[in-house]
Every structure is written in C-alpha cells, then in structure tokens.
Amino acid sequence: MASDDAAPDLLTLGRRVRHLRTRRGLTLDALGSAVGCGPSLLSLIENGRREPRLSLLRALADALGVDVADLLAPEAPDRRSALEIELERAQRGPLFDALALPVVKPSQRLPMPVLEQLVGLHAELTRREKAAIATPEEARRANTELRLERQARGNYFPEIEVVAEQMITQAGYVGGGAVTHRSVARLAQSLGFEILYVTDLPRSARTVTDLKHGRIYLPQASTPGGHGLRSLALQAVAHRVLGHERPRSYAEFLRQRVEITYFASACLVPRTAAVDYLRARKRERDLAVEDFRDAFGVTHEAAAMRLTNLATSHLDMPLHFLRIGADGALFRGYSNDGMPFPQDVTGAIEGQLVCRKWAARAAFERRDRATEYYQYTDTPAGTYWGSVQMGASGPVPPDGFGSGAFSITVGVPYAHAKWFRGRDTRLRRVSTCPDPACCQLPPADLAERWAASSWPSARIHQQVLTALPRGAFPGVDDAELYAFLDRHAPLEDG
Known part of the structure; x- marks a missing residue:
C-alpha cells in the first residue's frame, strides 16, 4: 500500500521535471550530461517509475534553475501534466487490469482532446464501479482500512x-x-x-x-x-x-x-x-x-488465524491466510507476504474471486477432503507454498460439494516453505491473475459455440442488495x- 500512496508524488515530480526540461529546450541527453546521469534514468524519473536520490534531485533543480521545493510541489505544473498523471494512475489500478486493454502511453504526441477523453472515460468507469458497490461501501472501506492496518503490524x-x-x-x-x-x-x-x-x-x-x-x-x-x-x-x-x-x-x-x-x-x-x-x-x-x-x-480456522498473529513477530515469517467458499469467493483474508489478493476498485478483497490455480481453490478438485492439501503456486508476485484444509458450515452432501463447503489456507513465500510439513509436494501451478486469460475467460472455441446460445439464471447473493445494518450494534434487533x-x-x- 505504501508504494501506491507514493506513486502519485513520483508522477507529479516526474511531470514537473519534464515540464521544466522541455520549457528550457533540453533533451534527455543534454539534461543527463548536466546532472551526471544517463537519459534512461531520467526517463524513468519523468515517468514516475524511479525515485531520484537527494543529490540527483538537487542537481536537477540547479540545472533547471529552480529550487528543490519547486520540484517537490504537490500540484501538476499545467493542465496537460495533470491529465497525464490521472491517466497513469488509472492505468495502474485494479479496475484497468481487469479490462485487459493495452496501455496508452501519455506522451507529448498524444493529442490533448484524446487525453481528455481517455481521462474522462476512466473517471466514469471508476464512478460506475463505486456506484455498483455503494450499498456496503462504508463496511468495505472500514474492513479494508483494518486489514491494511493489521498487515502493517x-x-x-x-x-x-x-x-x-x-x-x-x-x-x-x-x-x-x-x-x-x-x-x-x-x-x-x-x-x-x-x-x-x-x-x-x-x-x-x-x-x-x-x-x-x-x-x-x-x-x-x-x-x-x-x-x-x-x-x-x-x-x-x-x-x-x-x-x-x-x-x-x-x-x-x-x-x-x-x-x-x-x-x-x-x-x-x-x-x-x-x-x-x-x-x-x-x-x-x-x-x-x-x-x-x-x-x-x-x-482449524482459529489455529490458522492465531498463526498469523504470532508467525511474523515471533518466527520471523511473513504469511497469508484465506477462507474461500466453494464458488471461489474470498470470505476472509490476511497477507503480509505480498500474496496478490484480488481486490475491487476500493481495495476491498471480500467477495472477490480467487484464481482457480491457487491452492485455496485447487483443493476443491479433490475428492479427499479429510487430509491437508499442499501446493506451490507461481504468481506474478513470486512463488508461494500453501497448506489447505477443507471444511463445511452445514450438512455435506455425498459428493462433498455443498454450498456450505469452504477451504482454509495458510501459505508462505517459497523461501519459508522449508519450515513446514508438506513442503516436499510435487504439485505446482502457474497463476497469471489478474490477467483475465489466466482463468476467467472461457476457451475461445467454447465461447464461440455457446455465447449466443446460452441464457443462465444467475444465483443472486442477496446480501449484496441489503442496506448496511444500522444502530449502536449493527444488525441487532433492539x-x-x-x-x-x-x-x-x-x-x-x-
């Protein structure tokens, strides 16, 4: 989360450097020679992808004829730069990732009307996404803040x-x-x-x-x-x-x-x-x-959650925990090891679908629900080992796939798997989520065959339609x- 908070500051700094450089008629090579660094590094700084050292920041300020404070000012230098920053932010968020669209680089060659239209479209997409989850927004926001606070400690x-x-x-x-x-x-x-x-x-x-x-x-x-x-x-x-x-x-x-x-x-x-x-x-x-x-x-769930309390502070071990339902929806989650949980545009993880390749969901493919399931998962954030135990919140039908079925997962980065039983598993899967091609899109041949010839009746999750409980003790009938x-x-x- 810290990196996300820092990103807009770096973007603004980068756009201020680019604005001042172009106003002085300097190329990247020329400014690089003046401050003693390569043009590739300057390009990364201008695009908000690299934080300059203090010594380089001072050299840039001198070469551009301004104070360091001018470079660090929180506002964009002009309207175009402000729009470029907004487009960069939008294209780095989870909502854009889920669209699987190509990134548009907000370069100087991008016409101003096109830039304004793209920023406006992203703003409207975000507004509609937030409106779609407006009913439980207060609870989701509070849950997210608590989760991030617990993660930090x-x-x-x-x-x-x-x-x-x-x-x-x-x-x-x-x-x-x-x-x-x-x-x-x-x-x-x-x-x-x-x-x-x-x-x-x-x-x-x-x-x-x-x-x-x-x-x-x-x-x-x-x-x-x-x-x-x-x-x-x-x-x-x-x-x-x-x-x-x-x-x-x-x-x-x-x-x-x-x-x-x-x-x-x-x-x-x-x-x-x-x-x-x-x-x-x-x-x-x-x-x-x-x-x-x-x-x-x-x-098992209480033991898994208790392990999250003690592992980092007393065992020097980061880890993650998930409870998901049979439909793959994340009911409860915790992570301080970088496991890339799915999240909506507000940062909330509750109700999001977990990748089908993750151990938490792959365990549902087994008929043996009594023993632990172990798996390594390669993700864009690294390789993780996970231990999964199945459970049920009500009577389980003979096939073991009742609506109350759930899985409890405790996982760690690959380097820490050596401390756990089950580390010798040969099961390994590759997840590229949030790329929709990983597990969200149907095979092209099946989509072509059935897209125009199917009409399912969706199962409604009624809780998403209910108003947030009010009162001193929310949900309690006084x-x-x-x-x-x-x-x-x-x-x-x-």
Whole structure:
C-alpha cells in the first residue's frame, strides 16, 4: 500500500521535471550530461517509475534553475501534466487490469482532446464501479482500512496479548494443552459475570451481556465441549477487559469485533505456550496448522488465524491466510507476504474471486477432503507454498460439494516453505491473475459455440442488495433484545 500512496508524488515530480526540461529546450541527453546521469534514468524519473536520490534531485533543480521545493510541489505544473498523471494512475489500478486493454502511453504526441477523453472515460468507469458497490461501501472501506492496518503490524497486538495471557493464567491455565470451559468461567467470574446457557437467544445476537445483573447469555452447546462457546464467552468479556464503549460508527464496531476476537484467540491459545510450541516445531522443520490446532483444542480456522498473529513477530515469517467458499469467493483474508489478493476498485478483497490455480481453490478438485492439501503456486508476485484444509458450515452432501463447503489456507513465500510439513509436494501451478486469460475467460472455441446460445439464471447473493445494518450494534434487533433481557431478568426486578 505504501508504494501506491507514493506513486502519485513520483508522477507529479516526474511531470514537473519534464515540464521544466522541455520549457528550457533540453533533451534527455543534454539534461543527463548536466546532472551526471544517463537519459534512461531520467526517463524513468519523468515517468514516475524511479525515485531520484537527494543529490540527483538537487542537481536537477540547479540545472533547471529552480529550487528543490519547486520540484517537490504537490500540484501538476499545467493542465496537460495533470491529465497525464490521472491517466497513469488509472492505468495502474485494479479496475484497468481487469479490462485487459493495452496501455496508452501519455506522451507529448498524444493529442490533448484524446487525453481528455481517455481521462474522462476512466473517471466514469471508476464512478460506475463505486456506484455498483455503494450499498456496503462504508463496511468495505472500514474492513479494508483494518486489514491494511493489521498487515502493517504483522497482525500482532502485544497489549492484548499481555492482558489475555495474564487473565487466563490467573483463571487456572497452566499451559501444555487446551483452555478448559472451567477456566473461561473463572475468568468471567473475576470480572463479576456469570455465564448462562439459554435456548431462546435473540436470532440477531451471538451473545447477550446483562451489565445490570452481571450475566452473559450464550446459546446452548450443540456438541459437548465445543470450543465455540469458550470463544463466544471470551469475546463477550473482552468488551469489558478492553474498555470498549458503545460504538459510534460502523468502523468502530468492526474494530471492536477484531479486538474481541483477538482477545479470545489469545486466551484460548496463550502466547507463551503457543510460541514455545511453534518454535520447537520450526526447529524440527515440521510446522503444521493441523498439529497446532490439535495441541490447543481449537478449530482449524482459529489455529490458522492465531498463526498469523504470532508467525511474523515471533518466527520471523511473513504469511497469508484465506477462507474461500466453494464458488471461489474470498470470505476472509490476511497477507503480509505480498500474496496478490484480488481486490475491487476500493481495495476491498471480500467477495472477490480467487484464481482457480491457487491452492485455496485447487483443493476443491479433490475428492479427499479429510487430509491437508499442499501446493506451490507461481504468481506474478513470486512463488508461494500453501497448506489447505477443507471444511463445511452445514450438512455435506455425498459428493462433498455443498454450498456450505469452504477451504482454509495458510501459505508462505517459497523461501519459508522449508519450515513446514508438506513442503516436499510435487504439485505446482502457474497463476497469471489478474490477467483475465489466466482463468476467467472461457476457451475461445467454447465461447464461440455457446455465447449466443446460452441464457443462465444467475444465483443472486442477496446480501449484496441489503442496506448496511444500522444502530449502536449493527444488525441487532433492539425490540427482540430487550424482550429477551426482560424475560430473563431476576424475579426481584419485577
């Protein structure tokens, strides 16, 4: 993201250098001789593709008869330069990549009316793309900001780690295995809360906390010992531990959700025990998400996400995580290793289709859904190794391809695959996405045969048509919530 933010500044700098050079009647060769560098380097600078050293910047300013501050001014030197910069920006974005059109170089030979028309067309395409996703725009923008923030910090929150480990230890956890329901109950009791299991929890709420009477209501377990109830209870108390106030915006609501999920994960897989375990397995070159999962008694997804918390800060390892559905749509993702996630024009990744060649999606081609799937994938950003585990959010039909099927992937750059079990796989695929020719376009012969002779009925994803949930706690039905609390309040309140 940093490079994207810096690109417009470099483009403006380059156009200012070109404007001043041509105004003085200097060729690239002549200016290069004056400042002691080759014309090819100057061309890269003028096109915003190379950042000049400070010494060269000073030499350019002297040769062009201006101050360094004039070269670094944020505005374009003239209207034509401003249009050229806008065209360059548009042609470097994901929306243009998806069009698979040839790049138009905004050179001096490009007529001004053509330049204005191209910039106007790109602006309208961007406007329409943003309008198409306007309903959930606030949520997508907030999600994207949170994802980039987590990426920048290695998805690691040391202050939450410290609090979580202290509290779960005081509640009786001694390390070397799963955190028990009893320990979670003790942690809640230390904060003045009693955990109660009910059958009539409001449909719009995962948990309900009665602050007045010190009660946390959870759904009854569908299977004894399910880890999900421990996590839900810990998320409920996390609001109190982390000092949360009622969210004032959807962005704040999402941030609180990230923090309480992190707290619960840090309690269920405490940092000291987890890092000791992971470091030992790394020394043995036998890291495996499935073993990490089993060692702490959590789900595969929880173990994979917990690995993203700890790997960069404690194992010196960048990595990525994906959860995708059977249709290839990305439900949740995290990356700090450069894996080129698909994204829309706003930078959001949720709902985008993952390349068919990636391990996360290739795993759906197997009939064996019980064992881990390993694969190397060559991408435009480099080669990555991935470990994939399949799952399902509901009953799975005999063919294993139900609509609730999903895959969980943890992957690393090629250089770090040596630490993981499954690194010796011979499976390897090549992905050129976002190039549409990689996996998005049908074979030419099939398109010619069927394009004019087919009319499918599309499956509508209804959630994309719904308005963003409003209220202090988005998506929660207040009438249903308050009726529930009144129904379960102690009799003396009546």
